[in-house]
Amino acid sequence: MTKKQSIYTSADQLDFTISDLQAMPVPSEVLMVKPTYFDVEYVINPHMKGHVGRVDKMQAQNEWEHLADAYEEHGFRVHMLDGMRGMPDMVFCANQSLPFIDTDGTRKVIMSIMHAEQRKKEVDAIEAWYRTQDYEILHLDPEKVSDFEGMGDAIWHFRRRLLWGGYGFRSSIEAYEEVSRLLDTPVIALELVDDKFYHLDTCFCSLDEKTVLVYPDAFTNEGMKLIHALYKNVIEATSYEAEKLFAVNAACPDGKNVFIQQGCTDVNKKLRDAGFAVHEFSTYEFIKSGGSVFCMKMMLWR
Numbered sequence: 001m002t003k004k005q006s007i008y009t010s011a012d013q014l015d016f017t018i019s020d021l022q023a024m025p026v027p028s029e030v031l032m033v034k035p036t037y038f039d040v041e042y043v044i045n046p047h048m049k050g051h052v053g054r055v056d057k058m059q060a061q062n063e064w065e066h067l068a069d070a071y072e073e074h075g076f077r078v079h080m081l082d083g084m085r086g087m088p089d090m091v092f093c094a095n096q097s098l099p100f101i102d103t104d105g106t107r108k109v110i111m112s113i114m115h116a117e118q119r120k121k122e123v124d125a126i127e128a129w130y131r132t133q134d135y136e137i138l139h140l141d142p143e144k145v146s147d148f149e150g151m152g153d154a155i156w157h158f159r160r161r162l163l164w165g166g167y168g169f170r171s172s173i174e175a176y177e178e179v180s181r182l183l184d185t186p187v188i189a190l191e192l193v194d195d196k197f198y199h200l201d202t203c204f205c206s207l208d209e210k211t212v213l214v215y216p217d218a219f220t221n222e223g224m225k226l227i228h229a230l231y232k233n234v235i236e237a238t239s240y241e242a243e244k245l246f247a248v249n250a251a252c253p254d255g256k257n258v259f260i261q262q263g264c265t266d267v268n269k270k271l272r273d274a275g276f277a278v279h280e281f282s283t284y285e286f287i288k289s290g291g292s293v294f295c296m297k298m299m300l301w302r
């Protein structure tokens, strides 16, 4: 596909369909950061309010282990990185980077520029791990980009070279000009309008090439038009399940199996009706910090 434009912010700019885009392999490995030092120590999103010092560490460890086991049971190799003292949010390892595989098989990663001061030092810790993994490491120009929180906001279309990029709270739209240039990939930029859905991964879950799970009120009308223009099936979560159960912060690592927080009855029925297998997990301790299944891992290519 010859790209006329790299960043798309409205549906009338679209000059391609999904089938015009190059294919991208599905990741086969997962990075998870152990929750040893996970806690709620500060408030940088609305979900953390009232939860400072209230994490049940033992329960968090159990929840994390069940999730890690599930990736292994589904055939993914899981890299488990030690958490670090003083970095209570490092366990949300979707946020410090955006990995990528090039058309020639080169593995690259763009390191984040965290918006929250409290989380900035996590990026060096994750970068040090990528250095042991033969990834080409790329950095955004801090003169041009103030913030970009990796796969919290930048989500690959399943199996296609197209990036969906949320902006407004933790990442700025300028980041996507840089990301698009560095990865030579078009980006659909979606403005986020509700601070309870401060990362794209709280309101947009790419399930397969044709299907996405969203919480519509987190987007502008134009954003929803873009989503409907490129996805045949748009599954919508209710406000209760999206906000209280983080239903949309689910993960569908293989286009078939959806890993999701327990109790999302309405979304689960819609997922099953659409042909997906649903696997429920308790992530209540992590929801206290504003995260759930999706942001507790990073998908990687081997």
Ligand SMILES: NC(=O)NCCC[C@H](N)C(=O)O
Pocket (backbone or CB within 6 Å): 044, 045, 048, 089, 092, 094, 095, 116, 119, 151, 152, 153, 199, 201, 202, 289, 290, 291, 292, 295
């Ligand atoms: N949604 C995500 O991608 N990550 C969850 C991050 C939670 C963390 N307490 C934060 O506010 O940055």
